[in-house]
Amino acid sequence: MEFQINAKDGAARAGVIKTAHSEILTPVFMPVGTCGAVKSLDTDDINVLGAKIILANTYHMYLRPGSEVMKKMGGLHGFTGFKGSFLTDSGGFQAFSLSNNSKADENGIKFKSHIDGSAHFFTPTSVLDMEYALSSDIMMVLDDLVALPADIKRLSKAVDRTLKWAKISLEYHAQNSQNDEKIARQNLFAIIQGGTDKELRKRCANELADMRAKNGRAFDGLAIGGLSVGESADDMYECVENTIPHTDESRPRYLMGVGTPENLIENIYRGVDMFDCVLPTRNARNGTLYTSFGKLSIKNARFASDESALDPLCSCHTCKHYSRAFLHHLFRAKELTFYRLASLHNLHFYLNLMRQARQAIIDGRFEAFRAKFYSDRAGEF
Template sequence: MKFTLKKRERNTSARRGTLVTPHGVIETPIFMPVGTHAAMKAMTPTQVRETGAQIILSNTYHLHLRPGEDLVAKAGGLHAFMAWDGPILTDSGGFQVFSLPNKRITDDGAYFRHEITGEEIFLDPARAMAIQEALGADIIMAFDECIPYPCDRKYAAISTRKTLRWAELCKKAHTRKDQALFGIVQGSVFEDLRALCAKELVQMDFPGYAIGGVSVGEGLELLKRVVEYTAPFLPDDKPRYLMGVGLPEDILESVERGIDMFDCVIPTRYARSATLFTNRGRIRLTNRKYRRDFYPVDPNCSCYTCRNFTRAYLHHLFNANEVLSAILSSIHNVHFYLNMMAEIRRAIEEERFSEYKRTFLDSYLKGK
């Protein structure tokens, strides 16, 4: 993997880069749609590609439970298994494991129950690496402890040290040279712990770095502060990934603070509940006012859905509980996000990101 920083805007920390992987080039800043179970919900790989997606994310924890990494490896790896020929990132499963109600965390790893069979499973750094190597994604993540919010400083300090130990073990266990292993910065909302974690991870020399433990209930203002005092400790010549952040306003604030990569289930999850993103804010298509609305979801959008269908038609599909409602809405929402990222990249190149952010939010937030 090779990352090239092509431009940094003069008045902000917004960055424009290119990330080369074995399965293609990624232009940053980029949003990564999430295909948790090696599938984008309600979308085919061709439809995902047509939205402008350059890289997608799949989940180590869920794929380990079913169908199992051995079966995926036997199928030729995740790319062949899910018929996606572009770059893939797999997370380590840390967030999913630590969000489970009955997990047991030790210094060595985490014990949890299989959600289907009930059997006890142990996941540690070496196992997380073995699973991700078998899956075969282009970018893989170190196994970390996702610190909940709120938490006391003593627990956060112990947990951050644990994440650093586990990062070292992940690096030692990782053997595939065609995969880039990213370290994950933890530390909750404590500035000194974030700085400590970032500095020590940089000393380990990972090819990329993520900021984890955000979007866990801390709110936008604390999110901005965490990114603001963490990003400066990360090297300019390595990609920076903010994990699990997905509202447009969160992305814009984080791009301004120097983040390159984002992922979230929000576009497809909201789509399935009839909530669609537009330049004038979110709309809920099950609302009765859309029953006779023959405009596209967003008149300024060029996605397949907006080129061919009306709000009235999607309103009907949701009321009739048709599967097509989720398909068309997901296509639109993912396209909205990827188009926003393309506009962000152009704005950074043209030294007008601050103006773009202000104009976008003026329109978007007024309609929320």
């Protein structure tokens, strides 16, 4: 993987990530395709949107269809037909959040499948074996996630485990990369944990940034995990602001599972390069649509005979071809077409916001762009 910074404006960065499958302009928002597909969309839709990377989840793909099917089908690219890049989360968050009986110990995470209750155990190396089967371009290590708020003792233990598992993962991947050209093209990101504790985040970030395998290999990128799990937005921003200085300039910075359009703008401002979140597609299915002037609830009766587009400034397929009245009707009638049209619009909004932010950084006007973003959304719509 190659990463190059093209421009900076304050802490905000515009760069390019090159993987074996695509060239990704940053800052970037990655649509979430948990089970290998973005809900209600196909690969043609993703291509029209211009997304060069999507996220798939190791936990879900491990439970079904499983590693043997993925190997036979040629990994995620062969299985789905998507020609861009894939990032795969380790699945640790899902093992933690979807199982009523998950338990982390020093060796990994024990959990029961949310599908059939069967027992499973994720270790740092078993997660990587699954990600090798998925053949993802960017693989996330297994980390120990803690819901917030949490006491300092539990947060400290999570950092200890996360660092231990990261070291195991890095050594394992370094060894496998020497023996397999295909694996060598896969990239490994570490995850910084520590809750909202400044010193724990600093320690975790510094150690992961300095960590090397025996052959000298380092992590290809650093992610900030364990946020957007119960803390306030202000606490999140403060945590990111305190953590970023302990990561180096030469690697991409990824804030996991975040978030609203405001969250994205604020964290780009603080130096984050990569984002993912289910919010745009989940909200789309529930009738909440993002516009240049704020959120719009299409279920509202006032849209029943509204002939205008969702967003007069939007150039997405939905806004170019359909009225608010039609979308209101589809939502009320529970027509499946609504999910696709709404998801296309919300993802276009997110991806276009990233393109606009990138250009503002390149032009040296990100602060003005950020101010206009908030002033536009302050009005009635």
